[in-house]
Amino acid sequence: MNPSYTLRNKRVWVAGHRGLVGSAIVRRLQSEDCEIVTAPRDSVDLRRPDQLEKWMRDVRPQAVFLAAARVGGIHANNTRPAEFIYDNLAIQTTVVEACRRSNVEKLLLMGSSCIYPRLAPQPIPESALLTGPLEPTNEWYAVAKIAGIKLGQAYRRQYGCDFISVMPTNLYGAGDNFDRLQSHVVPALILKAHEAKMARAPQMEVWGTGAVRREFLYVDDAADGMVFLMKNYSDEGIVNIGTGRDVPIIDLVGMVCKVVGYEGTLRFDTSRPDGTPRKVVDVSRINALGWNAKISLPDGLAMTYRWFLENVAPEKRRVA
Ligand SMILES: NC(=O)C1=CN([C@@H]2O[C@H](COP(=O)(O)OP(=O)(O)OC[C@H]3O[C@@H](n4cnc5c(N)ncnc54)[C@H](OP(=O)(O)O)[C@@H]3O)[C@@H](O)[C@H]2O)C=CC1
Numbered sequence: 639m640n641p642s643y644t645l646r647n648k649r650v651w652v653a654g655h656r657g658l659v660g661s662a663i664v665r666r667l668q669s670e671d672c673e674i675v676t677a678p679r680d681s682v683d684l685r686r687p688d689q690l691e692k693w694m695r696d697v698r699p700q701a702v703f704l705a706a707a708r709v710g711g712i713h714a715n716n717t718r719p720a721e722f723i724y725d726n727l728a729i730q731t732t733v734v735e736a737c738r739r740s741n742v743e744k745l746l747l748m749g750s751s752c753i754y755p756r757l758a759p760q761p762i763p764e765s766a767l768l769t770g771p772l773e774p775t776n777e778w779y780a781v782a783k784i785a786g787i788k789l790g791q792a793y794r795r796q797y798g799c800d801f802i803s804v805m806p807t808n809l810y811g812a813g814d815n816f817d818r819l820q821s822h823v824v825p826a827l828i829l830k831a832h833e834a835k836m837a838r839a840p841q842m843e844v845w846g847t848g849a850v851r852r853e854f855l856y857v858d859d860a861a862d863g864m865v866f867l868m869k870n871y872s873d874e875g876i877v878n879i880g881t882g883r884d885v886p887i888i889d890l891v892g893m894v895c896k897v898v899g900y901e902g903t904l905r906f907d908t909s910r911p912d913g914t915p916r917k918v919v920d921v922s923r924i925n926a927l928g929w930n931a932k933i934s935l936p937d938g939l940a941m942t943y944r945w946f947l948e949n950v951a952p953e954k955r956r957v958a
């Protein structure tokens with residue numbers, strides 16, 4: 639299949655357009671000469687084939703970014719396994735089959751770096767998929783995401799659908815979920831450091847030991863990489879997207895406190911899970927295709943905190 643695909647003058651559906659990744663893809667598509675279409679959340683539940691297929695018949699999108707999913711951090715994944723496996727299976731099967739029936743020209747599915755085995759070689763190559771046991775804190779979500787990969791590959795083989803799958807590493811940035819319990823580590827630490835600073839608290843809490851390592855890709859980089867793949871990649875193999883560099887959580891905490899301006903001490907709550915000891919993806923495949931991440935972690939954290947202050951900070955809400 640010809641890897642090059644144009645978005646020019648196409649109707650491009652961003653499923654999950656209000657989320658962290660979906661809203662970043664909408665921002666990125668502003669510089670493409672295409673028509674962005676979105677499904678109204680109140681009338682189109684992407685777990686419902688009847689609702690989606692009616693909308694698809696009316697709108698007839700030609701290219702689709704599937705950024706809709708049940709998503710959360712380690713606590714959310716570890717405590718809500720049924721929602722994470724059911725919702726993500728339901729959304730993926732509904733959207734993939736609806737795209738086939740509507741003859742969508744190209745669909746980009748989103749997996750996650752958490753699909754790889756807990757103790758995969760680091761950096762993690764795409765070939766590590768299904769070579770070992772999963773990380774228990776998010777295996778339900780991971781199994782659903784692996785099913786999504788297999789769906790896309792099966793539809794390419796049997797029906798000739800141009801469906802591709804990208805495996806993003808941990809993402810963060812403007813538009814993130816800042817819920818104290820359900821969020822990922824970056825927004826959670828920004829919220830906690832900010833609140834500790836505002837309250838002049840002597841200490842802030844960090845989950846786990848802080849010794850595990852994670853890779854963080856700014857969401858606008860991720861969106862740019864996904865548009866790049868939509869335009870330049872067409873094959874059944876999955877493609878990692880990340881920076882290729884990881885940091886210990888303890889270092890991340892220091893960077894967040896520096897950006898926020900919090901100078902108190904840290905209390906490590908080791909009753910909270912660490913999750914996988916290390917998760918950094920091998921980005922040689924996407925680099926070889928011609929794409930590289932551009933936004934550094936310090937710059938990304940500064941942009942995220944600025945967005946938090948303008949859109950989420952508790953004192954902002956009180957003023958509003
Ligand atoms: N954030 C991260 O660190 C990573 C994310 N990913 C993947 O990227 C994709 C986007 O994640 P992210 O942007 O962080 O998630 P968010 O939770 O920020 O956004 C998910 C979006 O999906 C929508 N959605 C959820 N369920 C339904 C439904 N039943 N019908 C319609 N819309 C629904 C949500 O709508 P509403 O707001 O109304 O609930 C929301 O807009 C996911 O596939 C995720 O697995 C992969 C790796 C890392």
Ligand SMILES: C[C@H]1O[C@H](OP(=O)(O)OP(=O)(O)OC[C@H]2O[C@@H](n3cnc4c(=O)[nH]c(N)nc43)[C@H](O)[C@@H]2O)[C@@H](O)[C@@H](O)C1=O
Pocket residue numbers: 709710711712713715750751752775776779807808809820821822823824826827843844845846847850852887910911912913914
């Ligand atoms: C992207 C990936 O994200 C998830 O995996 P994860 O990377 O383990 O998730 P996380 O960002 O929530 O935690 C990263 C690390 O950070 C530590 N940590 C410290 N303090 C806080 C804290 O306050 N909140 C959170 N959430 N974590 C904290 C936490 O203990 C852990 O060691 C998957 O569920 C799945 O969603 C997935 O695909």
